Amino acid sequence: MATIQSVLRKKPNSAGLYPLAIRITKNRKSSYLFTGQYIDEKYWDKQSRRIKKSHPNSARLNNLLSQKLAEANEKLIESDNENIDHSVAKIKKRIIGKNKLDFFSAGEIYLANLLKNKKFDQHYNQGRRLQVLKDFLNRNHLPFSDLDVSLLKDFKAHLRYERVVGERTAINYLMLIRTIYNFARKEFGVDDKNYPFGKGKIQIKFPESEKIGLNIDEVLLLETSQDLSEAQQHAVNTWLLSFYFAGMRVGDVLKLKWSDFKDNRLYYRMGKNQKLVSLAVPDKAKVILAQYKKEKKDKDGLVLPFLKETNLKNQKKVLTRIKTITRNLNRRLQIVGKSLGIEKKLSMHIARHSFGNISGDKIPIQMLQKLYRHSSITTTVNYQSNFMHKETDEALEKVIGF
Structure with missing residues (x-):
């Protein structure tokens, strides 16, 4: 006889939340039907096998569990009435049904x-x-x-x-x-037999993308640019800060706080992967930071002015604002680039490519991995290969330089 119960699985996702599931057990073998819902472990009542009332969506989630349990039990009764001794895997398949989920x-x-x-x-x-x-x-x-x-x-x-x-x-x-x-x-538990990906089917292969950064002369043009409007100067300063801090992503630059700077070092957590970063503050960056320090009101205040009217606790609004700000920055950077005679398309993202381009073959790949905060050195090698041309250039010259 099989049993069906609602459970909280002990395998949290990346956010630390645990999946709600229906467990099917027969002959000491178990299989699980996942509801697609996740909760904090503190909200799970082990005795009643329900979500505690203190959870903000307890009623809705408990109704969902009740519904799933009722559907599973109905299929189990049908299976028992047929007098066939199904395995736990077949019971699970029967409960899910062929057209249960599209x-x-x-x-x-x-x-x-x-x-x-x-x-x-x-x-x-x-x-x-x-x-x-x-x-x-x-x-x-x-x-x-x-x-x-x-x-x-x-x-x-x-x-x-x-x-x-x-x-x-x-x-x-x-x-x-x-x-x-x-x-x-x-x-x-969707069936694998129609799975369209893999060898001989649809294969996911990313094409090589062209990564072009500014060279030293072009960065110097930005550093020494004059007669810019206030908005254009803010854009150039933001780009340069990104470049000086090893190609720091625009969202992280915009969210910089004065409290992130301690003992001439920058300490921050990357927005993309939450990795902690610590970098020395270059003298060139200090010059730019000094321009904004005049407007500093408290140690936890933002360095740059773009997000100062945004509720930083509302992550959705922050991300929306960053998108809009980035578009505006890129528009102003393109105007500046054109006026300075920079033919490459100037954008916030190219600051990262520019750091890679100028570092080229000069810095050991292991050190670049630390600066970029890549988890795998393979990622660094693949990224930096776009900018490391010395050996191939020398090899080419050896062949045709006669």
């Missing part, structure tokens, strides 16, 4: 989890990509059995030649589809 439903659960984990930027971008797929298909229901190689090839062609996006952008759409499919396989 791709877009799984996508909505995936997006909801991004919101719960406060990944607002990802939620916004991935939500838009899912909508593009819905518009392409002109429907809001997509069984996993329909999501085959042929459909994905047609969708990629639509992206490339009708929406006219780049190869890398098209791959980002396919990556999202694969991520949601894998999420549904893991959390809801």
Whole structure:
């Protein structure tokens, strides 16, 4: 006889939240049906196997658990009435059912989890990509059995030649589809037999992207630029701070506080991966910081003026504001670049490429890994290979320099 219970699994996600699941047990073997919902462990009542009332969404989540338990028990009773001794895996498959969950439903659960984990930027971008797929298909229901190689090839062609996006952008759409499919396989037991990714099917391969940074002369032009408007000078200062701090990402530059600076060092946590960074403050950066220190009101105040009217506790609003500010900065940088005769497209992101370009072959790759805060040295090697030309240039010259 199989038993079915609601449980809180002991495998937290990256946000430290635990998944709610339905456990099916038979002959001491267990399998799990995941609800796609996560909670803090403190809200789980082990005795009653329910979410405590202190959780802000306890009623809704307990209703969801009750519904899932009722559906599972109904299928279990049907299985028992057939007098067939099913394994726990077959019972789970029967409970899920072939058409229980479609791709877009799984996508909505995936997006909801991004919101719960406060990944607002990802939620916004991935939500838009899912909508593009819905518009392409002109429907809001997509069984996993329909999501085959042929459909994905047609969708990629639509992206490339009708929406006219780049190869890398098209791959980002396919990556999202694969991520949601894998999420549904893991959390809801979606059948693998129609899985459209892998060898001989759809393979995810990112094309090499061109990374071009400014050279020393071009950075000097920015450092010595004159007669700029106030807005343009703010943009140049922001770019230079990013460059001086090893290609610091624009969101991190905009959120710099005076309290991040101690004993002539900068201490901050990267917004992208929450890694801690400590860098010496270069003299060139001190000159720029001194310009803004005149407006300093308290030690926890922001260095740059762009986010001063934004509620920093509201991460969603902060990310939205950073997007808008970055667009404005890039627009002003392009005007400055044109006036200085810089032919490369000047943007905040190119500050990181410029640091890589000027460092080139000068700095050991292990040190660059520390400066970039890459988890893997392979990432650093792949990134820096865009800017390390000395050996290949010398090799070329040895062949043709006769």
